[in-house]
Amino acid sequence: xxRKIFFILTLLLSITACTSYTPKEINNRYLRLSRNxxxxxxxxxxxxxxxxxxxxxxxxxxGMLEYRNKNYVIDTEYLNYYLEEVAIxxxxxxxxxx
Numbered sequence: 001x002x003r004k005i006f007f008i009l010t011l012l013l014s015i016t017a018c019t020s021y022t023p024k025e026i027n028n029r030y031l032r033l034s035r036n037x038x039x040x041x042x043x044x045x046x047x048x049x050x051x052x053x054x055x056x057x058x059x060x061x062x063g064m065l066e067y068r069n070k071n072y073v074i075d076t077e078y079l080n081y082y083l084e085e086v087a088i089x090x091x092x093x094x095x096x097x098x
Contacts, residue, residue: 021067023078030082033057037089045096054093061086 036053040046064083068076 021064021076021079026064026079026082029060030085033060033086034089037093047097050093050096054090054097057086057090057093061090 033053033056036056040049040053061083064079064086068079068083
């Protein structure tokens with residue numbers, strides 16, 4: 001019984017941890033992160049929120065890079081635009097830290 005529960009929890013975790021890198025999903029995630037950055041800039045900048053958003057952008061950037069490198073056989077050219085845009089916003093967030 002305990003093994004079944006552990007298996008189900010592991011299965012659920014693995015399913016929810018998978019990220020889709022289709023153009024539509026990449027665009028949606030990019031827009032969500034960009035809106036969060038806009039919201040951060042509209043108010044007084046809280047360091048904890050800034051650091052969290054920086055971490056989210058880094059995870060997104062690294063995930064796209066990893067996906068592109070592992071799937072070089074399929075067309076991943078659409079990722080180049082998002083990689084450039086995320087790199088710019090990531091650098092901006094890092095500059096805000098200073």
